[in-house]
Each structure stands twice: as C-alpha cells, then as structure tokens.
Amino acid sequence: MAEQTNQDSGEPGVLIVGAGAAGLMLACDLLQQGVDVRVVDRRELLDNGDPHSRAVLIWPRMLELLHRIGIVDELVGLGFRITGVSYFSSGRRLGTVPMDTLGTARPYTLSLPQREIERVLRKRHEELGGRIELGLTLEELDNSGPLPVALLRHSSGAAEIVRPQWLVGADGVGSATRRLLGIGYPGNSFELGISIGDFPVSGPNGTHVEYHYSRFGLLPVIPMGSGVGRLASIVPPVGDGWQSLSRDQLQAIVDKRASLPYTIGEPKWIRTFQPRPGIAERFRDGRCLLVGDSAHCLVPLGGQGLNLGIQDVFNVSWKLAGVIQGRLRDSVLDSYDTERRVAARQVTAVVDKQILAARQVKRWPSLLRDTVMTLGRWAGLGRRLAAPLISQVGLAYGEPQTRSLLRPQPRRARPGQRVPFYPPSSPATARPALDLSRHMVLLWPGRRVRADWGSVRAAVSGAVGGRAPVHDLAELPAGERRQLLATFGGRPVLAVVRPDGHLAELSPVSRPGAVADFLRSLAPEAVNARSTSAAGPTSLASA
Incomplete structure (x- = not known):
C-alpha cells in the first residue's frame, strides 16, 4: 500500500464494496449461511426518498431467488403485479408475452421501484445482524498475494487496511473495484439518451407492461399501481430530454406514439441519462469478484439489468459460502465467470432485439417488424420463446458457446437448466x-x-x-x-x-x-x- 494507515480492522470473510441492491442481497444470503460479511459504501447517506429509480421490474425468476433471503412477501405487498408484456403498433395489438404460464411459484412480474427494494433489503440485512459502514471509499487494492489487501479511506480522512478472505465489488457501473483490478469494460456505445419518468396515468392500462411502436418512436408504459405509470423514450443525446417539455408537450408525445388512449398528469419526476452498456472482461480475478452493474450494464429497456444482477448474486453466494466453509473446492468459483458471462450475453441479446424493433420507424421496416411479431403470436412464440427469455427463467448454464442465445429451451430438463423445486400449486x-x-x-x-x-x-x-x-x-x-x-x-x-x-x-x-x-x-x-x-x-x- 502507498501509505501507513491509522486503523487495521482484521480479516472479514467477505468484504462487499457497495451497499446497493446487489451488494445487500449478497450480504443477506451469506449471513444466512453463517459467513462473516462486512459491507462498506462510499456514500455518507442512503436516501430513501430519492425518486430517481431506473429499475422498476422484478421478473418471475428473480422472485423465486429472492425467496431465499425472506423478503418476497414484503416486496409483493408493496409492489404491483404484472401478468404479461404486450406489444402494439398503429393502433393494434401485435402480441402478448404471458408471465403466468411459466410454471413459477409466483407467476407474475412485480412493479416496484428499486429504492423500495433496497429499503427492504437494508431492513433484512439489519435483522440478520449486518451493518452498513458508510463514508468508506475503496482507494487501493492489491490482489497479488494470497489474500486481497484493500485500503479504505474514511470520510474523516483516516485510512484503514483490510485483508478479507474474499472481496466482492458491487459498486456499480463506475466500479472502483473493477478499475483497481485493471479489468477492462468493453461494450457497444449507445449514442442516444433515455428519458424516463413516473406520471399519473388514466386510460385502459391494466396489468401488462406495454410497448407502443409508432413512426414517431417507442413508448413503453409500465403500470405501477395507484394510477401511476412509468413512461420512457429514446431521445437525442443533447438537450434536456423530457425535462424541458411541458405536460402538454409530453401528452402530445403520448398521443402520437400510444395505440391506446392515455392521459397523463404532471410528472412526479423525470430523468434523462445516457447508458454506458458493457460487460467486464472478467468477473473473477483471484479472490476478487464482480457482481451486478460492476460486471455488466445494459440499456434499460425491459427492466433486465437489476434482474441480471440478482442472478449474479445467487449464482455466486452458495459457491462462495461453500468454499469459505470448506465444503466445496475453490475451483467451483471458476464457473461463476463462465456462467454469468453467458447470461449477460443472452440478456444483452434480448435488449438489443427490443432496441432494434424500436428503431423501425420507416414504413417498410416497421411493417416487416409488425408482420414478424404477428406471425410469432400465431406460432405461440410469445409463450414458448419470449416469456422464458424476458423472465430469465429460460437461462441455462453449461450450454455450448455456439448455441443460439435466442431459441426455445427444451422442455425436458437437462444439466444447466433451471428446475422448479416444487409445482407452483404446492403451498x-x-x-x-x-x-x-x-x-x-x-x-x-x-x-x-x-x-x-x-x-x-x-x-x-x-x-x-x-x-x-x-x-x-x-x-x-x-x-x-x-x-x-x-x-x-x-x-x-x-x-x-x-x-x-x-x-x-x-x-x-x-x-x-x-x-x-x-x-x-x-x-x-x-x-x-x-x-x-x-x-x-x-x-x-x-x-
């Protein structure tokens, strides 16, 4: 390390850098398995009132996994149940992807802002005996020895050296952990911006996420309950996005793009940002691991990013606990990078298809898109192909790298596929x-x-x-x-x-x-x- 430190905290089993959703989920699952965990975050205050929550959807597969840490019932009580995804164009419905035919224990998607998910996670983490240490920044990281050596800088200026058995970076897209490990973050540039906002919405929307295609662009509508909906749009990379528009101008966008008659009220909040999609060159470096947005970032269309991070956590937590407790050999953790890299590629492919469909605004390309989606509806592809992909139920590990990422899974179970523990009707x-x-x-x-x-x-x-x-x-x-x-x-x-x-x-x-x-x-x-x-x-x- 570059300097002497004022403190030396010993060696926790796992040091988790980042107290967001992924970091806290991992901490909760490890604590339940009897692993000593320390969670630090560079923020000095965790604000429950921040309205700017990009993630809002938890898909059925992730509800299954979150059951592990005992928070699903509370989340379901707070959220709004969504039973499918519908696609519209030029005033007509092209098709619907059902979430209630997947054979999952909870056959629906949950609409709930990430800030609420994190609030529930913080409470559960505390119930399990965990504590979040705020105002600590990961400043240096030496991963050349048998154990990682981390220098943490307190907000007071004091420095602390920590030598955990394992270190997990859950510190987001701009991950200091990834940077200090020298791990590259290649990705495809997304030259446009995304405007999102929550609005009072009146109209026919029920329990489906809706994608409205038009020659004026895409308009996703996500119901959130209590007469509120989330709307989004791809916008030019310059300017203020939706922030500069009045309610009447925003209503005009809705009128032009939506195939159904919706009326919006004054926005509760609006945010415009430019995504930085990418996948880290590796998710494991010795005894250091990356989870969530530290490992990968997606364009936020379809609500897949948070869900991808949830699967990261529950893929690595049992392996990490087993290795620390001496039940599993160290090399079991090698499969984390292999498996989750395939998952990130698959989910990225799903999002890319959605972006491609949204960009077809000219007459003939949009007609081709609408025709393909209509034929897919008649062929039952919404249920057999799209639903498992969107819900991430269809993710399989151990598949050959040459296998197509976007094709139906075989019905009969094969090694690597998700298995329902019990039929969904079992109480x-x-x-x-x-x-x-x-x-x-x-x-x-x-x-x-x-x-x-x-x-x-x-x-x-x-x-x-x-x-x-x-x-x-x-x-x-x-x-x-x-x-x-x-x-x-x-x-x-x-x-x-x-x-x-x-x-x-x-x-x-x-x-x-x-x-x-x-x-x-x-x-x-x-x-x-x-x-x-x-x-x-x-x-x-x-x-």
Missing part, C-alpha cells in the same frame, strides 16, 4: 424445509410410482449418505406430480439440483452411485482423486 407450508446452501437430490418416480419404491428410496439415501438431502417427489399429490412430467419425463430419475435451482446432474435411479460420485467430486478432498480418475473431471458448468 409453501406443505413444502419441506430446504437447506438452500447445499445441493439437493430429487428422487423422481416417473409417471407411476413403482411397487418397490420404498426399496429404491432406501438405496438412494444409502448411496448419497449425508452429502445432500434427498427429497422424494413421490410424496407429492398425483396432480402436482403431473405438472413435473414435462420436466423430468415418464421414467424414474435422480436429479441433483444446485442451491440456485439449476440442474447439476441427472441419472437413472438404478445408478445412485453416480450421483454420490458427483457430489463427492465437489468436495475439496476430491481434487487429487479426480485428477487421476479414469472417468475424468466433471464439468463445473453444471456443478
């Missing part, structure tokens, strides 16, 4: 308690439960031992088992599911030893044995 009180820090084994009976199923269950439990809990899905009611036939098929199988809900391994029930070997391979003591195994290493893309 939470009827589900067994889950240890969400560990892999679990789902014992699937197939279409019919065999007469010797008790012997099968005993053999599986004996082979797996204490390496993972075994949940027998034959105990579910027959109607609920039918809902899982499309996922697991008609034959009995063993499914090893990761703590973040992705399938890690699939095996016939006749081979419980293969599942036990897979679980054993994740442990630190298995490294040397696996290096000489005739079977070769198991891919961590599905671990």
Whole structure:
C-alpha cells in the first residue's frame, strides 16, 4: 500500500464494496449461511426518498431467488403485479408475452421501484445482524498475494487496511473495484439518451407492461399501481430530454406514439441519462469478484439489468459460502465467470432485439417488424420463446458457446437448466424445509410410482449418505406430480439440483452411485482423486 494507515480492522470473510441492491442481497444470503460479511459504501447517506429509480421490474425468476433471503412477501405487498408484456403498433395489438404460464411459484412480474427494494433489503440485512459502514471509499487494492489487501479511506480522512478472505465489488457501473483490478469494460456505445419518468396515468392500462411502436418512436408504459405509470423514450443525446417539455408537450408525445388512449398528469419526476452498456472482461480475478452493474450494464429497456444482477448474486453466494466453509473446492468459483458471462450475453441479446424493433420507424421496416411479431403470436412464440427469455427463467448454464442465445429451451430438463423445486400449486407450508446452501437430490418416480419404491428410496439415501438431502417427489399429490412430467419425463430419475435451482446432474435411479460420485467430486478432498480418475473431471458448468 502507498501509505501507513491509522486503523487495521482484521480479516472479514467477505468484504462487499457497495451497499446497493446487489451488494445487500449478497450480504443477506451469506449471513444466512453463517459467513462473516462486512459491507462498506462510499456514500455518507442512503436516501430513501430519492425518486430517481431506473429499475422498476422484478421478473418471475428473480422472485423465486429472492425467496431465499425472506423478503418476497414484503416486496409483493408493496409492489404491483404484472401478468404479461404486450406489444402494439398503429393502433393494434401485435402480441402478448404471458408471465403466468411459466410454471413459477409466483407467476407474475412485480412493479416496484428499486429504492423500495433496497429499503427492504437494508431492513433484512439489519435483522440478520449486518451493518452498513458508510463514508468508506475503496482507494487501493492489491490482489497479488494470497489474500486481497484493500485500503479504505474514511470520510474523516483516516485510512484503514483490510485483508478479507474474499472481496466482492458491487459498486456499480463506475466500479472502483473493477478499475483497481485493471479489468477492462468493453461494450457497444449507445449514442442516444433515455428519458424516463413516473406520471399519473388514466386510460385502459391494466396489468401488462406495454410497448407502443409508432413512426414517431417507442413508448413503453409500465403500470405501477395507484394510477401511476412509468413512461420512457429514446431521445437525442443533447438537450434536456423530457425535462424541458411541458405536460402538454409530453401528452402530445403520448398521443402520437400510444395505440391506446392515455392521459397523463404532471410528472412526479423525470430523468434523462445516457447508458454506458458493457460487460467486464472478467468477473473473477483471484479472490476478487464482480457482481451486478460492476460486471455488466445494459440499456434499460425491459427492466433486465437489476434482474441480471440478482442472478449474479445467487449464482455466486452458495459457491462462495461453500468454499469459505470448506465444503466445496475453490475451483467451483471458476464457473461463476463462465456462467454469468453467458447470461449477460443472452440478456444483452434480448435488449438489443427490443432496441432494434424500436428503431423501425420507416414504413417498410416497421411493417416487416409488425408482420414478424404477428406471425410469432400465431406460432405461440410469445409463450414458448419470449416469456422464458424476458423472465430469465429460460437461462441455462453449461450450454455450448455456439448455441443460439435466442431459441426455445427444451422442455425436458437437462444439466444447466433451471428446475422448479416444487409445482407452483404446492403451498409453501406443505413444502419441506430446504437447506438452500447445499445441493439437493430429487428422487423422481416417473409417471407411476413403482411397487418397490420404498426399496429404491432406501438405496438412494444409502448411496448419497449425508452429502445432500434427498427429497422424494413421490410424496407429492398425483396432480402436482403431473405438472413435473414435462420436466423430468415418464421414467424414474435422480436429479441433483444446485442451491440456485439449476440442474447439476441427472441419472437413472438404478445408478445412485453416480450421483454420490458427483457430489463427492465437489468436495475439496476430491481434487487429487479426480485428477487421476479414469472417468475424468466433471464439468463445473453444471456443478
């Protein structure tokens, strides 16, 4: 370090730089798993009253994940439920992407400003024994040794050296962590600006996000409840955007672009900004990691950025906790960069398609867009392709890099895909308690439960031992088992599911030893044995 410091705080298990949504989610999940966490933020005040919240949508997959840290019920009570996404052009509906056919525990999207999400997170973090230390800036970072060494500057001017086991940068698009690690941030320039604002809105809008295409440009409308809607527009990079317009001028924009009759009131707030989309060259550098906007930034059309960061957190938290606690080998964390990089590319591709569609304002290109979207509606692509992509339910890890990012997922579960733990009709009180820090084994009976199923269950439990809990899905009611036939098929199988809900391994029930070997391979003591195994290493893309 460049200078002597006034304080030395010791070595926390994980130092999280940034107390925004991603940083606090990670802190909450790690604290629940018994990991020592320290959260610092350069801000001296966290303002609950800031109206300028860009993120406002939590998609169904993220509601599943947020259930892990015990805040979903409160968020749902605060937010507005959205059941689909509709696309309009020239006065007619082109198609609808439903959110209530995904087979998720909460079949809707939640409309809720990020400032409210962060307020709930801060409360939950405090309940778990956490504390946010404000006014601390990450000023230097030496990652050349066995542990990262960070110099934190207090607002008083005092300096402090911290030597955590792991350091996580959750400090946003202008991440000091990323800069101090020397990690590049290449991306495609977005030459235009985005104006967003919340308005009193009267009209036919119900429970759908709406995208209105016109020859005058795009107008997204997001209902937020209580007669308020969020409107957005792509604007020129110069000038004041919507701030310089009167309510009557803004109403004129709505009248020209919207296919439905909406009337807006005086805006509650308006903001114009220029996005800086990009993806960091790497998300892991030794014992330093990047999550959320520190790792990637998207053009905020479709509300995908916050959701991408949520998946980062729950992808890395169980791996990090397992490594720190000695349950998992260090190399498990290598898959974080690989998996989340594919996710960032996929979500970026979805946003790019939306931007491309919005730019088709001339007659023939817009007619082609409208025709393609209409044909897609008749082909059912809204439900089969667009809904899993937009909701991020369709994200699969371990796929070949050459695989198209924008195509339907197979219905039958494959390693890397998200797996529903239980059918959505199962009440939470009827589900067994889950240890969400560990892999679990789902014992699937197939279409019919065999007469010797008790012997099968005993053999599986004996082979797996204490390496993972075994949940027998034959105990579910027959109607609920039918809902899982499309996922697991008609034959009995063993499914090893990761703590973040992705399938890690699939095996016939006749081979419980293969599942036990897979679980054993994740442990630190298995490294040397696996290096000489005739079977070769198991891919961590599905671990």
